[in-house]
Amino acid sequence: MIEVESVGITLGGRKILNNINATFQPGVPNLVIGASGSGKSVFLKCLVGLLTPQEGKIIYDDQDFLSLEYDQKQELRKQIGMLFQNNALFDSLTVEENVEFPLKMFSSMNREERKHRVNECLSKVNLVNSNNKFPSEISGGMKKRVGIARAIALPIKYLFCDEPNSGLDPLTSRVIDDLILQITKDLNITTVINSHDMKTVKDIGENIIFIYQGAKWWQGNKSDLDTARAQNIELDSFFKASF
Amino acid sequence: MNFFTEIGRFMIFMKYVLKRPQKWSVFWKITFREMHNIGIESLVVVALIAFFLGAVTTIQTANQLLTPSDLFPTQLIPKFVVGSVVSTSAILELAPTITCLVLAGKVGANIASEIGNKKISEQIDAYEVMGINSASFVALPKIIAGLIMIPSLIIAANFLLMTGGAVATKFTSALSFDDLIEGARMVFHPEYVEIMLIKSFIFSFIITSLSSYQGYYTEGGALEVGAAGTYAVTRICIFILFFDLVIAQIFLGL
Ligand SMILES: Nc1ncnc2c1ncn2[C@@H]1O[C@H](COP(=O)(O)OP(=O)(O)O)[C@@H](O)[C@H]1O
Ligand SMILES: [Mg+2]
Numbered sequence: 001m002i003e004v005e006s007v008g009i010t011l012g013g014r015k016i017l018n019n020i021n022a023t024f025q026p027g028v029p030n031l032v033i034g035a036s037g038s039g040k041s042v043f044l045k046c047l048v049g050l051l052t053p054q055e056g057k058i059i060y061d062d063q064d065f066l067s068l069e070y071d072q073k074q075e076l077r078k079q080i081g082m083l084f085q086n087n088a089l090f091d092s093l094t095v096e097e098n099v100e101f102p103l104k105m106f107s108s109m110n111r112e113e114r115k116h117r118v119n120e121c122l123s124k125v126n127l128v129n130s131n132n133k134f135p136s137e138i139s140g141g142m143k144k145r146v147g148i149a150r151a152i153a154l155p156i157k158y159l160f161c162d163e164p165n166s167g168l169d170p171l172t173s174r175v176i177d178d179l180i181l182q183i184t185k186d187l188n189i190t191t192v193i194n195s196h197d198m199k200t201v202k203d204i205g206e207n208i209i210f211i212y213q214g215a216k217w218w219q220g221n222k223s224d225l226d227t228a229r230a231q232n233i234e235l236d237s238f239f240k241a242s243f
Numbered sequence: 244m245n246f247f248t249e250i251g252r253f254m255i256f257m258k259y260v261l262k263r264p265q266k267w268s269v270f271w272k273i274t275f276r277e278m279h280n281i282g283i284e285s286l287v288v289v290a291l292i293a294f295f296l297g298a299v300t301t302i303q304t305a306n307q308l309l310t311p312s313d314l315f316p317t318q319l320i321p322k323f324v325v326g327s328v329v330s331t332s333a334i335l336e337l338a339p340t341i342t343c344l345v346l347a348g349k350v351g352a353n354i355a356s357e358i359g360n361k362k363i364s365e366q367i368d369a370y371e372v373m374g375i376n377s378a379s380f381v382a383l384p385k386i387i388a389g390l391i392m393i394p395s396l397i398i399a400a401n402f403l404l405m406t407g408g409a410v411a412t413k414f415t416s417a418l419s420f421d422d423l424i425e426g427a428r429m430v431f432h433p434e435y436v437e438i439m440l441i442k443s444f445i446f447s448f449i450i451t452s453l454s455s456y457q458g459y460y461t462e463g464g465a466l467e468v469g470a471a472g473t474y475a476v477t478r479i480c481i482f483i484l485f486f487d488l489v490i491a492q493i494f495l496g497l
Binding site for chain 1: 259265266269360364365366368369371372373374375376
């Protein structure tokens with residue numbers, strides 16, 4: 001579980017996020033939605049510590065993340081998997097080496113065990129026969145899969161996905177959504193997904209947070225959406241714009 | 244950003260870089276690869292430059308010292324002095340400084356754009372989120388590899404400079420190979436080797452650490468990655484020559 005308390009951040013003299021409160025439970029997909037530029041990526045970066053909010057608290061299962069020393073943060077991050085908007089695969093490594101990388105760094109597995117684990121992860125994301133390709137040689141959807149496989153190679157407790165559907169066709173988007181949903185349930189991890197894909201929201205949104213101009217504008221779940229849209233003009237126009 | 248905030252940011256960067264590697268086996272593997280990239284890949288260009296530079300310096304020094312003039316119509320300066328001047332220039336200045344200026348362009352630009360590319364494509368963030376100290380992971384192997392390979396290249400450059408000089412003597416009757424060697428022997432001083440090595444280590448560190456720093460703080464896109472490379476080279480050259488001056492004054496200033 002991750003608790004976010006009154007988080008606020010100012011970047012380059014501009015207030016980007018203001019007083020965000022949220023609780024993210026394990027085992028269900030938590031969605032952060034909002035228009036482009038509303039602050040979703042900044043929020044996710046605050047959660048994992050790539051940006052440091054000036055205000056508020058972020059609690060990972062009773063650990064106050066922002067008050068940790070660098071080394072302690074690094075220790076906690078070994079339990080974090082992240083899917084970047086543009087994948088951030090290591091371009092000098094093959095698919096297989098990308099997934100193997102966290103294992104090499106942080107596990108005591110030998111070569112055989114690592115190979116086994118890599119193939120296990122790659123088959124979990126339905127990516128076989130591409131082990132020796134480089135990231136530049138595979139499609140957008142395949143890159144996402146590699147990103148997911150790399151994120152789950154080590155036993156993680158938290159998964160963050162920044163717009164996992166961006167740049168993908170609708171069909172592949174659904175597949176990636178399902179994959180993330182399935183992994184979240186199977187591993188019972190705390191998953192936070194940034195999205196502005198309406199289909200995702202309607203399909204898998206259990207706990208949805210709508211960010212509007214850096215503030216939390218609405219929170220609810222997919223079954224509340226229609227009533228909320230009727231009452232909330234910003235949410236409604238966001239939905240209309242996204243179709 | 245002003246000069247002093249940037250110095251501060253460089254210090255903070257180095258504080259993270261100079262940490263114990265998280266996995267030694269991975270660290271050494273990358274360091275060996277970097278030793279190849281920095282050292283072996285630069286061998287040919289360094290060798291060529293040293294050879295030509297040695298030959299040119301010998302020809303020009305001989306021309307300046309041995310040509311009779313109105314003031315000194317007869318040959319006053321012994322020929323071996325040319326060898327002394329050439330060998331001293333080589334060991335104190337040409338081998339360490341010129342080699343490192345060349346490596347600033349080759350190695351420095353390369354490192355800055357490689358790390359800059361990792362930065363803008365969020366690979367640096369990916370390391371960090373995994374729990375890897377990204378600054379150390381990308382920069383430390385390059386710095387260590389540089390400290391091993393660049394001084395080795397400089398030592399090699401020294402021999403090639405003298406080889407260039409030796410070859411140049413074959414094309415003139417004004418100066419013989421023996422003159423060159425005799426002159427070199429007469430003024431040789433072990434302290435010169437120490438100064439050369441001190442320069443080598445300081446310049447290596449400047450090349451690899453400044454270029455890593457420049458890459459690590461790249462923001463933007465492909466254009467900025469290119470700019471990071473250019474900035475890195477300019478700054479490295481300025482810092483190398485500045486420290487060249489400082490070292491010369493400390494050890495050789497009269
Ligand atoms: N490092 C930064 N410095 C200054 N401003 C930033 C930085 N990162 C993001 N921003 C600004 O914060 C706002 C929110 O950006 P972002 O979180 O990327 O939006 P999105 O919801 O599309 O992911 C944007 O206006 C962006 O320009
Ligand atoms: Mg974004």
